[in-house]
Amino acid sequence: MLDREAVTKFLSGENIRCSDVTEVTNKICDMKKDGYSALQVLADFDYTISHCRFEKERMSSSFGALERYSGMSEEFRAKTRALYDHFYPQEVDPNIPAEEKIGLMTEWFTKSAGCIISEGVSKETVKNAADTSKVKLRGKFDVFAESLQKEEVPLLVFSAGVGQIIERVFATAKISMNNVKIIANMLEFNSEDNAVQFHPPLITTGNKSKVAAEEKEYFNSHIDRVNSILLGDNVEDIQMAACVRNYSKNILTVGFLNDRVEDRLDLYKSKFDVVILNDPDFTDIIQLFESLQ
Numbered sequence: 490m491l492d493r494e495a496v497t498k499f500l501s502g503e504n505i506r507c508s509d510v511t512e513v514t515n516k517i518c519d520m521k522k523d524g525y526s527a528l529q530v531l532a533d534f535d536y537t538i539s540h541c542r543f544e545k546e547r548m549s550s551s552f553g554a555l556e557r558y559s560g561m562s563e564e565f566r567a568k569t570r571a572l573y574d575h576f577y578p579q580e581v582d583p584n585i586p587a588e589e590k591i592g593l594m595t596e597w598f599t600k601s602a603g604c605i606i607s608e609g610v611s612k613e614t615v616k617n618a619a620d621t622s623k624v625k626l627r628g629k630f631d632v633f634a635e636s637l638q639k640e641e642v643p644l645l646v647f648s649a650g651v652g653q654i655i656e657r658v659f660a661t662a663k664i665s666m667n668n669v670k671i672i673a674n675m676l677e678f679n680s681e682d683n684a685v686q687f688h689p690p691l692i693t694t695g696n697k698s699k700v701a702a703e704e705k706e707y708f709n710s711h712i713d714r715v716n717s718i719l720l721g722d723n724v725e726d727i728q729m730a731a732c733v734r735n736y737s738k739n740i741l742t743v744g745f746l747n748d749r750v751e752d753r754l755d756l757y758k759s760k761f762d763v764v765i766l767n768d769p770d771f772t773d774i775i776q777l778f779e780s781l782q
Contacts, residue, residue: 493518499776504767508758513741516762520716520739521781525640528781529714531729533721534648534655534673540625541722541747541768551650551658551673552601554622555610565608572600580694580723583753591695591725598649598693602674605684612682619657626662628770634664636778641668643711647701647729648673649692670707672700694723698731708732715739720774722747724760743774
């Protein structure tokens with residue numbers, strides 16, 4: 490039997506906030522009864538698996554890896570920087586209604602994707618952008634990924650970022666892909682290895698539930714995985730649960746709150762079972778995973 494005091498201690502950790510300790514403790518205890526064979530992990534990438542800041546320096550998203558790459562034209566970098574400066578404050582503004590925000594994020598992603606295609610980036614450019622970027626995996630994510638592989642727990646990385654950047658970051662960090670599937674915005678290239686489009690539909694922070702609905706084969710193959718841990722950094726990431734909700738016993742949602750913490754903490758606590766502050770490494774997630782053993 491899981492030590493409930495240990496779970497309470499975990500939920501009382503320095504970086505942890507939880508609005509209903511009793512309910513979440515009961516959920517974790519119920520998940521433990523089923524073991525790892527009934528577990529799957531659904532995770533966003535940008536600023537969830539990767540750091541938002543590291544040593545007080547702002548890190549890049551997977552889109553940002555291309556947008557800030559020195560090999561891109563000055564015009565491209567100026568345009569994408571202007572888009573970031575305009576839209577990012579709106580992304581983290583808790584006062585903008587959800588539907589309005591989804592529209593704004595769709596506009597941002599569409600314009601950013603258009604800039605990348607207009608630039609005609611090559612496969613080599615994407616590789617170099619990833620290798621020189623400030624996309625940084627959270628510390629101990631590799632340990633967590635290795636534990637998932639060892640226990641044969643599937644990991645779905647569901648991202649509105651650039652798929653090839655994520656793949657390259659994982660490859661460089663030697664993250665095994667044996668139990669990992671990535672759903673993200675994948676660039677498609679012509680015979681000259683230049684990008685011509687993102688594979689449709691373009692994934693944004695606001696349409697993950699619709700995209701998930703098209704991934705029936707993946708979710709049907711894991712229908713015996715009745716317990717899920719969902720990791721995200723935006724409240725919209727909870728949409729990732731749309732296609733597991735019908736067959737799930739428990740979905741434990743964990744939100745990394747990286748920016749405007751005071752403004753958004755109450756919102757995150759109302760949406761996520763567990764909220765993680767201070768942009769830490771994966772120690773808390775590993776502790777959670779090991780508590781289910």
